[in-house]
């Protein structure tokens with residue numbers, strides 16, 4: 303039987319992690335963060351689908367593609383968090399839990415980062431924990447997925 307799938311979507315500029323404003327975002331790369339997600343999901347009996355794009359419409363396409371097959375989503379939409387009604391509308395259609403993640407504490411930063419178009423339609427928001435926030439979010443989604451799975455007869 304296939305294992306539940308946790309979709310981990312990263313938005314614009316997160317491909318530059320490790321090289322992008324390291325004082326703010328740290329020295330770990332996206333590959334490091336994705337490996338952490340993979341290990342966390344695996345520990346909870348889940349697989350991961352790890353994706354990054356700089357394009358808003360691609361994020362919407364991926365949510366539509368995975369909304370039925372993924373047990374839940376972990377999403378760091380980067381700056382689209384603060385601008386994208388399209389991504390919000392897509393995430394509302396997801397039956398499983400969605401967790402919004404930010405490496406930094408967006409509430410301690412510029413005013414325009416305090417507003418999230420996603421926060422009130424997701425199960426949880428994790429901000430300011432760095433890469434550990436992804437692990438917490440993956441663990442939450444994976445635990446929900448495996449708990450609700452039908453036990454084999």
Ligand code: DQA
Pocket residue numbers: 314315316378379380381382383403404405406407408415
């Ligand atoms: C971010 C915070 C956003 O405001 C910013 O645009 C990002 C990264 C974070 O992970 O802290 O690109 O989502």
